[in-house]
Every structure is written in C-alpha cells, then in structure tokens.
Amino acid sequence: MLRGVLLDLDNTLVDQEAATADALRGWLPAIGVRFSPELLSLWDEIQERHMEAWRARTVTFGEQRRRRLREFLPLIGIGYAEEDLDEIFGGYLAAYESAWRAFPDVDAALAAIAAAGLSVAVLTNGSVEQQHHKLARTGLTGRVGPVFTVEDVGAAKPDPAAFLGACARWGLSPELVLSVGDRHDLDVLAARAAGLRAVHLDRRDEGPHDEPHRIRSLTELPLSSGL
Ligand SMILES: [Mg+2]
Structure with a gap:
C-alpha cells in the first residue's frame, strides 16, 4: 500500500537542463562569448562541484555562485572585478529564471x-x-x-x-x-x-x-x- x-x-x-542551456545561450553572447555545447558542459561541471560544497554547508549559496564565476570567467577569457561578481551572476540568473x-x-x-x-x-x-x-x-x-x-x-x-x-x-x-x-x-x-x-x-x-x-x-x- x-x-x-x-x-x-x-x-x-x-x-533544469533545458533552462541552463537556454540561459547560457542568452547570457554568454551578452558578455561577448559565443555559446557552445562545450561551454555548457564546463558550466555544468563547475556548477555541480560548487553546489556540492554548498550542500556540504562549507560555503553560502551566494558564495558558491561567486566561486563558479571565479572559475568559469577566466576559462572563457572574461576579466572581472571581485565586487562585480554578484552583478555578473545576476545576468545569468535572469536568463536562467526566465527559462524555467x-x-x-x-x-x-x-x-x-x-x-x-x-x-x-x-x-x-x-x-x-x-x-x-x-x-x-x-x-x-x-x-x-x-x-x-x-x-x-x-x-x-x-x-x-x-x-x-x-x-x-x-x-x-x-x-x-x-x-x-x-x-x-x-x-x-x-x-x-x-x-x-x-x-x-x-x-x-x-x-x-x-x-x-x-x-x-x-x-x-x-x-x-x-x-
Ligand atoms: Mg533531479
């Protein structure tokens, strides 16, 4: 029973997978980077690792987002200032949420x-x-x-x-x-x-x-x- x-x-x-792909298709060109399946895989891999740290309660939710960008942005050739990370993530997040x-x-x-x-x-x-x-x-x-x-x-x-x-x-x-x-x-x-x-x-x-x-x-x- x-x-x-x-x-x-x-x-x-x-x-979630479609939303993430749609979000990157919108967000990456907005920061001057061409979307590719390889970048989607890279984003997913980095996300999973830092979400794991959040689930283990070793970082805050906001910090896992910043850590993802600190790892991802240099790999796609985008420079950034530390104080801009939350705003940069906000660009991704807006695209991600509208794709849910x-x-x-x-x-x-x-x-x-x-x-x-x-x-x-x-x-x-x-x-x-x-x-x-x-x-x-x-x-x-x-x-x-x-x-x-x-x-x-x-x-x-x-x-x-x-x-x-x-x-x-x-x-x-x-x-x-x-x-x-x-x-x-x-x-x-x-x-x-x-x-x-x-x-x-x-x-x-x-x-x-x-x-x-x-x-x-x-x-x-x-x-x-x-x-
Ligand atoms: Mg699931």
Missing part, C-alpha cells in the same frame, strides 16, 4: 496522483529560496504539497537522513512513500536505502537499464502496483 509520492524537482518536475519550465507531463501526473488518493510532496537538493521561487515561476506552488529542501531537513540526497527527515516532517512512514526522480543514485538507490519505495524517471533512456522500476515519463507512475 502506498500513501504518498515524493517527487524530486530539478529535471523531474522542472526542465515544468515538463509537459507534470499536470497529468499530479492529476493521477490525486485521483489515486495519494499525497504528494517534493524533496530537493536545491536551496529553499530558489526552489520555492522555481515552483512559483512554473505554476506549481500549492500543487505539489510540502516542499522539503536541504535547509529544511539538514541533509542532502543521497544521505538517507534527507529522506527520513522529509518523511518524518510529512508524517508518513518511509515504506508507504514512493520516491520518484531523474537521478538513479540520488532519487532511487538512496531512497531505497532509507526504506522508501522508488522508481527511476529515465526521460532520456540513459539507464541503468537493469533497474526494474524505470519509467520514461511521469504519466507512467506505478501508483496502484505492488511496487
């Missing part, structure tokens, strides 16, 4: 979850301020139940404490909750380690293909199965 569905946010509800979109299957998935009589919540490794802003901009505020962030539960996925903290605040036992997300390591394996059920949302068919509970769209959620 299932009582609740715990959804990841980035690349599960909101197309919910995936087209989200509406139908939320309707199916409600029709099945299940509760819904979000567990995200992002920051509380940015993720609430993201849900508001994509029209999802109030439609996805409680939102649990790293700052709320004091732990980040894949730490099982993140899932246990979310379930405790939600008031549901882990075994009654289905975790759904795009990252097999963070949203599936880590959820199972915490005692939840889990399904991998593999939108791009990237695998692992031996995962028994794998879906390609949120419309395929196994809400009535004995998962």
